[in-house]
Amino acid sequence: MTRSLTKAQSDLVQAWFGDRFSELHPRLQALHIQGGQLTGQVSLAFGRGVAGVIGRRLARKMGLPSAGDHHLRVSIFHDEHCLHWYRQFNQQETVESRFKPVGTLHQGYWLETTGPLTMRLTVDILNGAWHWRCLEVTLYGCPIPLWLIPKMEAYKTVEDGRYRFHVSFSYPWLGAVFGPELGPLVVYEGLLDLEELPADAGRDRHE
Numbered sequence: 792m793t794r795s796l797t798k799a800q801s802d803l804v805q806a807w808f809g810d811r812f813s814e815l816h817p818r819l820q821a822l823h824i825q826g827g828q829l830t831g832q833v834s835l836a837f838g839r840g841v842a843g844v845i846g847r848r849l850a851r852k853m854g855l856p857s858a859g860d861h862h863l864r865v866s867i868f869h870d871e872h873c874l875h876w877y878r879q880f881n882q883q884e885t886v887e888s889r890f891k892p893v894g895t896l897h898q899g900y901w902l903e904t905t906g907p908l909t910m911r912l913t914v915d916i917l918n919g920a921w922h923w924r925c926l927e928v929t930l931y932g933c934p935i936p937l938w939l940i941p942k943m944e945a946y947k948t949v950e951d952g953r954y955r956f957h958v959s960f961s962y963p964w965l966g967a968v969f970g971p972e973l974g975p976l977v978v979y980e981g982l983l984d985l986e987e988l989p990a991d992a993g994r995d996r997h998e
Contacts, residue, residue, distance in 0.1 A: 801825065803869045807892040807899065808914075816919035816949045822985065826868040829954055833863045833981030838974035842965055846976030849941065849960060853905075854878075854886040855977065863981065865956070874901075900926060907931045920948035941976055953982040 804823040805812045812820060822829075836858050837843040837850070850856075866877040874890040891902045896914065903910045911927040923945040928935045941960035948955050959978035 801869060803872075803892060804874060807895055807901070809895050809897070811896055811916060814916045814919065815921060818949045818952070818954070818985075819919070819921055819947065822867065822954070823874070827866075828986040829863075829865045829867070829956075829983035830986060831863060831953070831981055831983035832860055833956070833979050833983075834860050835977070835979040836974075837977050838961075840973050842962070842973040842976050845941075845962070846960070850977050854880075854884060855979065856880045856883075861979075863956075863983065865983065917946075918948075920946050922946040950982065953984055955982050956980060 801824045805820075808815070815823075835850075835856060837846040861880050862882070864877075864879045864882075866875075866879075868875050872891060874892070876888045876890070877885050878888070879885045886905065888903055888905045890912075891904070893899045893902060899913075901912045901914070903912055907930055909929045909932075910925055912923050912925055915922040915924055923943065925937075925940070925943050928937070928940045941962055943958070943960055945958045947957075957978075957980040959975045959980075961975040965973055
């Protein structure tokens with residue numbers, strides 16, 4: 792998916808981060824200014840026992856495939872108001888998420904909407920990587936207590952010029968009750984390549 796972006800649209804993410812935008816890896820900066828398509832192989836796994844049972848149910852609701860290696864395509868673009876992500880596993884059904892910025896990093900958040908689910912998120916920048924942190928979840932507009940929501944670990948970073956994506960969900964209390972060997976509910980991660988890399992994105996201090 793290719794979109795023609797105006798300057799105002801391409802500044803959407805940069806405006807939210809403000810003076811901290813430069814702390815992101817330069818390739819992450821370029822990706823969220825220019826947009827683009829990322830493709831590659833990811834590995835998906837479920838936990839053991841009850842964690843796996845819950846993880847498989849969660850995966851079905853999120854449109855995730857079965858355990859194993861899969862091809863993932865992520866299309867990223869902006870419009871005037873939102874950052875759009877389209878995720879497609881194995882050239883099957885596409886899942887759209889919309890991220891609407893509110894305020895700035897210092898006092899605001901992002902609203903991620905996927906179907907009836909909305910998450911209020913902030914971002915932690917760690918060693919140039921973008922780490923999402925969930926603040927609130929609503930379903931059909933009704934708040935859900937955070938203790939009922941699986942803990943999310945989601946980040947994107949750059950390794951040797953490629954984009955690593957990691958997403959996992961867990962219930963910490965399951966490990967306390969049944970033991971840590973259960974692992975997370977579901978986790979997928981992998982290295983993706985940018986199909987259309989901006990010409991100046993490769994000239995950065997990290998390579």
